[in-house]
Amino acid sequence: MNRVIAxxxxxxFSEYETLVYIALLKKSxxxxxxxxxxxxxxxxxxxxxxxxxxxxxxxxCSNTDPVLYxxxxxxxxIEQLKRKTQDDFNEIENNLGNIEESEMTETLxxxxxxxxxxxKVNELIESSQKDLYLQVWEEDLTKEMIGLLTKAEKRLENFxxxxxxxxxxxxxxxxxxxxxxxxxDKLKDYGSRWISIVADSKEVVYxxxxxxxxxxxxxxxxxxxxxxxxxxIHDAYNLRMIKQLEDPAKQVFGKDLMDVRNIYKx
Numbered sequence: 381m382n383r384v385i386a387x388x389x390x391x392x393f394s395e396y397e398t399l400v401y402i403a404l405l406k407k408s409x410x411x412x413x414x415x416x417x418x419x420x421x422x423x424x425x426x427x428x429x430x431x432x433x434x435x436x437x438x439x440x441c442s443n444t445d446p447v448l449y450x451x452x453x454x455x456x457x458i459e460q461l462k463r464k465t466q467d468d469f470n471e472i473e474n475n476l477g478n479i480e481e482s483e484m485t486e487t488l489x490x491x492x493x494x495x496x497x498x499x500k501v502n503e504l505i506e507s508s509q510k511d512l513y514l515q516v517w518e519e520d521l522t523k524e525m526i527g528l529l530t531k532a533e534k535r536l537e538n539f540x541x542x543x544x545x546x547x548x549x550x551x552x553x554x555x556x557x558x559x560x561x562x563x564x565d566k567l568k569d570y571g572s573r574w575i576s577i578v579a580d581s582k583e584v585v586y587x588x589x590x591x592x593x594x595x596x597x598x599x600x601x602x603x604x605x606x607x608x609x610x611x612x613i614h615d616a617y618n619l620r621m622i623k624q625l626e627d628p629a630k631q632v633f634g635k636d637l638m639d640v641r642n643i644y645k646x
Contacts, residue, residue: 391461393436396421396429401438404451411446488604491596494589497575500598502528504579511538513612515576518545520589521552530554540616544573558619578609 381402388398396419403419404410410418416426430449433439438457442448491497498520505512505528512532516525521543533539533554541557543550544566550559560566567573572590584605587596599605 391464394429394432396425397433397436397438400426400429401433401451401457404439404449405454408450409442409448411448413446415449486599486601488597488599488601491585491587491598492593494594497585497587497589497594497596498522498525500585501525501575501577504577504583504585505529505532508532508536508579510536510580511578512536512580513538513540513576513578513609515542515574515612515615516544517573517575517589518543518547518549519573520575526553540612542612542615542619558616558623560615560619561622576608576612578605578612581605581609584608 384402385395385398389395393401399419399421400415403415407414407418412427412430413423415421415430416423419426421429430439430441434441437460438452440450440452442450491500501514501516502522502525505514505525514529529541530553533556539556541552541554542560543552543557544560544563546563546567548561548563550557570588572588574586574588575596576584576586578584582605583598583600585596585598586604586608587594589596597604
C-alpha cells in the first residue's frame with residue numbers, strides 16, 4: 381500500500397486522503413468517526429480530509445444525521461485522473477509545442493547512455509513521415525524497434541535498413557532491408573558496433589556503441605545529416621549490386637568477396 385500512497389502523492393493526493401479513500405473502499409456508509417478509526421487518520425484531520433475528497437469527487441456523502449460517506453468506484457477515479465492528465469498534456473502541448481526551435485538545432489548533442497540512444501532511435505523511426513535511412517546491428521534491435529520499423533516500411537517509400545550481424549542472422553519481419561555481410565572487417569575498422577539513422581532528411585543519430593560507454597551524437601546540422609544519408613545510400617547501392625551480381629562478383633573478387641575491400645589497388 382505504500383507504493384499506492386507514493387503514486388497518489390504524484391497526483392496531488394495527500395497520504396491522509398489516500399488512507400481515507402482506501403478505508404471507504406473497504407466499507408461504505410461510514411461516519412467520520414468510523415473513517416478516522418478505520419483509516420488511522422486523526423479525528424482532528426479526518427473531516428477536513430473528507431471535505432477535500434468530496435471536492436475532488438472521490439467521495440460522496442449522505443443527507444443524513446450523522447453524515448455517512450462512500451467512496452466513488454476506482455474505475456471512475458482512474459478515468460478522472462486520466463482526463464486530468466490528458467488535459468495537462470494538451471495544455472503543455474498547446475503552450476510549448478508552437479515555440480520555434482532555436483539555432484541550437486545545428487549543435488551536436490551527445491548521448492553517453494545506451495538506453496537513451498535506443499529511445500532516440502525509436503523516436504525517430506516512429507515520427508518519420510518522409511524517409512528513413514538506418515544502419516543497425518542485430519544486437520541493438522529491440523522488439524519495439526522492429527515493430528516500429530515494420531510500420532515505417534509500410535508508410536514510407538524511401539526506406540532503407542542495412543542490417544549487420546556477426547552471427548549472420550538476417551531475419552526481419554519486413555522485406556526492404558540489406559544484409560551487410562562484411563561485419564568482421566567493419567568491426568576491425570570501427571573497433572565496435574555503431575548505429576546511424578537519418579529521419580525525414582532533417583536529423584541524424586550516429587555513433588559507436590562499445591560495451592562500456594556509447595559515443596553517439598544527435599543533430600539537425602544540415603551537413604551531418606546529408607553526409608550520413610549519402611553514406612547509407614551508397615552502402616545500399618553497393619550491397620544491391622553485390623546481391624544482383626553475386627556469381628560474377630565472386631569470380632572477380634573471390635568466393636567470400638573480400639577483395640571488394642581492396643580499394644587501394646588498381
